[in-house]
Amino acid sequence: MPPIITVSKLGKTYDTGFQALKNIDLEIRRGEIFALLGPNGAGKTTLISIICGIVNPSTGTVVADGHDIIRDFRAARATIGLVPQELTTDAFETVFATVSFSRGLFGKPANPAYVEKVLKQLSLWDKKDSKIMTLSGGMKRRVLIAKALSHEPRILFLDEPTAGVDVQLRQEMWEVVRQLRNDGVTIILTTHYIDEAEEMADRIGVISKGEIILVEEKAELMAKLGRKQLTLILTQPLTTIPEALAPFELALAPSGTELTYTYDTRGERTGITALLRGLSDSGIAFRDLQTKQSSLEEIFVSLVGEKA
Template structure:
């Protein structure tokens, strides 16, 4: 499938000499939710700003839905919607007015049917005549998405869409984003909430120090890099781990009543089978067991730390 966004050898060097982006190559697939993760200063905002036509690149090219963002700026930009972190609109405008105005900025003719559809899908229809200043934080976030969707883009950038909102509102926003993806809109999400990416993304990209260090299917990333732990709650108490079990790298709890086995997914079948056999031969019995897999956050922190070292 032809990517809906194709970034080729993209670099950005500012007048101060700071290299914000270094030879970025990235393809975004049509209809996916792509999460772009990275620490502060990694280059996420610069990359988004270039794709959206806000910042000029120093080198390289970007094609959005078949249109070069420099050579065919108007067509490329019309395909893209951007939801920034902060709401920048007249606080005394109504929801209907501000969303309709955003559509007009792209030279689109009035289309009240489409505006109504967007507002209804975002649960804003009953607030259409309300002034922005009267809305809750969660509703204002929805207005930002409505403004970005007003001109019917095929690509939607969400820059920290749930920053500062409570857990319930965050989960509501996740549902909104998923429903947009289901209509065929491609979503590119930047977030500091790793849980958000873990819940929503189809693929994960990690950027650090201006370089893409990883792009992977979320499930495959978890499979390859996610460590697992098997914790055995023993029937008795051990003072030390028997020598026959040392090869498994087990950890004994301070109370001596739990053994923890850490392994990767490629070791899962043979490792656990061998461990259970060796436990049986050593006469160690357990009354319960629990498994736990590393979260995406732990994987992300490990990747960034590894690159820095």
């Protein structure tokens, strides 16, 4: 199946001379949740703005669901919904009216039943007659999602969608995102909550200084770049690590009762087997063990640090 978004040789240089994007190549698969991660100023919002037709590219092309975003702007934009970072809504309009109006902006005929479905899906139906100004920040963000879905797009961009939202509301919103993906909507999200990307995304892209430095299946990324720590709780304290165990680069806790082995996940089986054999040969016994794997956040920090 062809990708739903294809970005080719995309670049953006502003009038000030600042180069925000450099030769970006990226494909988004139909029906996936794709998380775009990067530090502040990396180019995430510029990339999204270009794909959504808000900012013009300096070089390169973008095709959204078969439509070139420059030559066939209206058709391309009609396939895309955007939830921006900023809470920008008409404060004096009601929830139902503002979502219906957004639908009309894309030339869609009035469809109260569809608007009702979206508002119920986002737990906004009981607020349909409330003015936007009376809603909490979390509810206003839900209204932005409803507005983005009003014209039935097949692609949904979520730019920091849970910023300023409490934990319970975040969980509820992610359930909505999962349901949208199940309904066939392709989701592209940026987030500073890397645990969300780790939980939600099918693939991860990392952007730094205007360049895509990595695109990977989440599971493969965790397996390839993640590291694990095996901590052994010893039955008797050690003062030094035996020379025979030096190749494992073990860390001995100040108490002498814990040994920590850090290893690449790809070498998990052979490394641990050899370590346990070495411990036995050295007469070292342990009464308990625990493991810890690198989080996506640690991998991300490492990748961006290498790029810097």
